[in-house]
Amino acid sequence: MTKQQVLDLYFLDARHKLIELAAFLDRVERADGKDDFRLEAFRSALTKLDGKKMNKAKNVLLAFSDPTSKPIAKATVKGACGAFIK
Amino acid sequence: MKYIEPHAHMVSRTTDDYAAMALAGCEAVCEPAFWAGFDRSAVEGFRDYFSQLTEHEPKRAAKFGIKHFCWLCINSKEAEDVKLAEEVIALIPKFLDRPNVLGIGEIGLNKNSQNELRVLEMQVDLAAKYNQLILVHTPHLEDKLKGTRLILDVLKSDKRIQPERVIIDHVEEHTVEMVLDAGMWAGMTLYPETKCTSARAVDILETYGSERIWMNSACDWGVSDPLAVPKTALEMKKRGHLEAAIEKVIFLNPKNFLEQSPNFKTG
Numbered sequence: 001m002t003k004q005q006v007l008d009l010y011f012l013d014a015r016h017k018l019i020e021l022a023a024f025l026d027r028v029e030r031a032d033g034k035d036d037f038r039l040e041a042f043r044s045a046l047t048k049l050d051g052k053k054m055n056k057a058k059n060v061l062l063a064f065s066d067p068t069s070k071p072i073a074k075a076t077v078k079g080a081c082g083a084f085i086k
Numbered sequence: 087m088k089y090i091e092p093h094a095h096m097v098s099r100t101t102d103d104y105a106a107m108a109l110a111g112c113e114a115v116c117e118p119a120f121w122a123g124f125d126r127s128a129v130e131g132f133r134d135y136f137s138q139l140t141e142h143e144p145k146r147a148a149k150f151g152i153k154h155f156c157w158l159c160i161n162s163k164e165a166e167d168v169k170l171a172e173e174v175i176a177l178i179p180k181f182l183d184r185p186n187v188l189g190i191g192e193i194g195l196n197k198n199s200q201n202e203l204r205v206l207e208m209q210v211d212l213a214a215k216y217n218q219l220i221l222v223h224t225p226h227l228e229d230k231l232k233g234t235r236l237i238l239d240v241l242k243s244d245k246r247i248q249p250e251r252v253i254i255d256h257v258e259e260h261t262v263e264m265v266l267d268a269g270m271w272a273g274m275t276l277y278p279e280t281k282c283t284s285a286r287a288v289d290i291l292e293t294y295g296s297e298r299i300w301m302n303s304a305c306d307w308g309v310s311d312p313l314a315v316p317k318t319a320l321e322m323k324k325r326g327h328l329e330a331a332i333e334k335v336i337f338l339n340p341k342n343f344l345e346q347s348p349n350f351k352t353g
Contacts (some may be wrong), residue, residue: 001325009324010285057286058259065231065260066198075197078121078163080227 041083087204087329089315089336090352091115092344093192093221093255093273093302096143096154097135097308103305104150110316113337113352114153116344117143118192118221119162123307129173132160136177151317155350157191158182165196165205175208178222178352182216184299188347191221192255219347221273224256228278234261238268240271251337256281262294271343273306276314280319284318287351288325291335300340 001009028039045063048056066084088111096104096117107115117139126132139156147154158181160174181187190213195202213220220241225233237254241247249269255271257265258281265272272292275281282290287301304312311317315336322332344350 005326055259057289061260062231064228066228067155068232071198071200071203071234071236073200075166075199075202078196080197080225080229082227084228 036082037085038083087111087333087336088113088318089319090340090344091315092188092300092340093118093251093275093304093310094312095120095187095304095306096147097138098307099305099312101146101150104152105145108150110313112152113322114155114350115147116155116157116188116340118157119159119161120192120223120306121161121250125164125167125173126170128169129177132174133177136181139185140181144186149199151175152165153240153352155186155188156342157188157219159190159193159209160205160276161192161198162202162223162225165200165202168201168204171205171208171333175205175212178200179216182218184213185349188350189219189221190216191219191253192223193220194223194237194255195225196223198229198230198233198236203236203240206237210240210244210247219344220247220252222252222254224254224261226256228258230258231260234264238264238270239269242268252299253343257290257326258282259286259290262290262299266298271298271300274299274301276301276311276318278309278311284314284321287318287329288321291322296335296339298343299335300343301335310337325340327342 001007041064048059048063064083089245091107091112094115094117096115119135136158144154158178160171165171190209193206193209195206222237224230224237241252253271253273254265255273256275262272274287276284276287291299301315301318303310303312310315319332319336341352
């Protein structure tokens with residue numbers, strides 16, 4: 001596809017998602033209480049969107065990922081929360 | 087357009103879903119054994135589940151003209167109890183000669199624990215001993231990168247395992263390359279909130295090509311869409327992909343991988 005075709009097909013959808021993301025950040029900023037590791041990871045991931053470098057989706061996923069390599073001693077929960085606790 | 091749904095947990099879906107999939111062109115559905123949403127208390131729960139997958143579910147699917155195949159294992163979410171896992175693994179060979187069984191799956195890791203890794207190794211050994219195909223579940227969200235690396239290490243260190251007989255499922259942008267580089271197949275799971283959206287799945291195809299890769303809905307009892315594969319075919323069409331390219335990803339690729347099992351046959 002040409003850039004024009006990509007924009008025609010996906011611009012409004014991406015714009016909608018960007019505004020949702022901005023509204024989420026406003027919502028969390030005006031809420032009482034402290035930030036946690038998820039918001040820290042989220043802010044770190046946001047920096048991967050800037051500029052014209054490729055692989056933005058990959059770099060955002062990496063920003064949320066556990067970078068360690070050894071298995072943990074025991075699984076105490078079943079689920080994942082979306083961000084690694086440093 | 088006809089397609090194969092290579093990963094769906096139909097025991098959790100309604101007959102309406104079967105009807106919709108049939109109308110959308112689904113020829114065959116493949117159902118890996120998975121976590122029921124709760125831990126089973128004894129090996130007999132798995133005996134019943136494997137009977138459901140090999141006896142009951144194929145009959146349900148046949149009512150809609152869809153062929154049903156399955157994979158057997160104990161899921162990594164139940165792998166902390168190694169004694170139970172050993173009992174389930176000992177049970178599996180009794181079901182391997184059932185006509186709709188494709189192999190061992192979906193094995194893998196969930197939280198990347200030592201016991202999960204041990205049970206993964208035991209099930210890889212089982213697959214090797216019985217010359218079975220392997221379908222691997224990779225962990226969720228923040229655990230996926232590390233888990234995929236650990237899984238690849240286990241598979242590559244067992245010299246009996248032929249990479250072209252292994253599918254590593256739930257790949258995303260940060261894991262697809264390492265799977266394909268290892269010579270294994272990659273599965274993209276199309277979920278509304280986690281894993282891949284249709285648009286991202288097509289991005290991955292456009293970036294990494296369409297060799298040794300398939301798409302699945304992995305529809306189950308959670309937020310998921312049993313029509314995710316045909317909807318992604320539509321996404322490809324919207325971007326101008328030719329019909330032959332779409333058919334390769336949604337029908338021929340899964341067919342070519344799955345036909346490595348003598349049990350897999352489509353019309």
